[in-house]
Amino acid sequence: MPHQLDAPTRLAVSTVIFTLRPGAAGRAVLWTPLVRRTREPQLGLWALPGGWLPVNEELEVAAARTLRATTGLAPKYLEQLYTFGEVNRSPDARVVSVVYWALVQSDEAARAAAGPNVRWVPADTLPGLAFDHNRIVEYALWRLRTKVEYTEIAHAFLGGTFTLAELREVYEAVLQRSLDPANFRRTMIASGRLRETGEFQAGAAHRPPKLYRYDPSATRTADDREPFQSERPAS
Amino acid sequence: MPHQLDAPTRLAVSTVIFTLRPGAAGRAVLWTPLVRRTREPQLGLWALPGGWLPVNEELEVAAARTLRATTGLAPKYLEQLYTFGEVNRSPDARVVSVVYWALVQSDEAARAAAGPNVRWVPADTLPGLAFDHNRIVEYALWRLRTKVEYTEIAHAFLGGTFTLAELREVYEAVLQRSLDPANFRRTMIASGRLRETGEFQAGAAHRPPKLYRYDPSATRTADDREPFQSERPAS
DNA sequence: ACAAAAGTGTTTCTCCTACACCCATGT
């Protein structure tokens, strides 16, 4: 009998947050913020940002709120990941967690506040987390990596304008492999989702690259769009 | 203030169930079972099978249980679809529904019990359902149709052995378009997931087709397998 | 001048599509 008496099932919302930071071999690395637990159970362990769902708050709003509370940032991409509800995933009570995953702009995240109870770690080499949170992050990573290949979410790590080289570095970091710059360029242009700004990025010791802007209102039909993902404007 | 006092958020589990039935133009059609609501709110309206989540029951088990309660069947495929939690999706209380979708074997479903409170309807032309259930079924349909194209779930509509023509008819029904038999054969064989049984299906006025069996333990690496889908044996 | 990355051109390979054609059975 794992649960006390007739304590009701509790509903939580958690969020796996990803950003990119410069890494060792010139390739960027995915990082994620964790929160130290300040209560039992699992007091002191690191866990995903989250909390109980308020009765009058939308799930997605709760996810964005906890994201803001731990990072000070707004998500550039936010999508429901999965709902975890195993009977014994928390030692005391039955807890069902609706988990979201989010991408935040990397240069903003670099300035994000950490503190004694908030810590950023590389997403591929996590410490032991509370509850089933290691498994959750692994699933979120899997989803990010597969989804980057067939959608246009990569730009969410970048600012309003970017060069194709910057965009390619995002893909290379997420997919963990090098991409041919020439073919990458053609693929991206062919997607029809990038607009030239007319500007160039100067200052480097080579030909100045064009700056592009992501344009969601492009080419594709409504048919192949996914129903419940949410693209959020930089607030 | 849409909700009474401090009534807590309630957690439900519902399931969208699909099977195939022979259709007009020789092409099979997707059907789904609905349940008549016997309580307020929305009393009398048709709704997805489901119910409140018992504190000690796994989410997936709850989904399989309600599936069995309404159809008398066991799912051949069962996967979490999405969690719907809009604050106002139910008029009285805040209800968060973890929704699963399932495929059941079509010849078994043909013998499934219906009754005054259980009714099977074509999934593409539903009546007006309770709550947000129309939207939920539409999403489940979308997921089924996209997932059939990149996974091997189609066999879940069929029995233990089947011909390639039968399998192709499943694809054609789900995707709502004709497929070239020659190319379909090659694609399926190339997937490495079908095993010849050595048997043939006799009785038709043409060359007897080979019978195949689905073999999940084949070829693919663990890398590209999806984490939380659940393939269930015919019980 | 030269290094370095931007950007273009071109060949090759692979997979998908269309469709012609032969095979084996029941009537």
Added chain:
DNA sequence: ACATGGGTGTAGGAGAAACACTTTTGT
């Protein structure tokens, strides 16, 4: 014999991958 779907062969086209080559900047 012949109709019907099972099953094989193959040519053509679209797109991905590999890589040579030209362009434009800072030093």
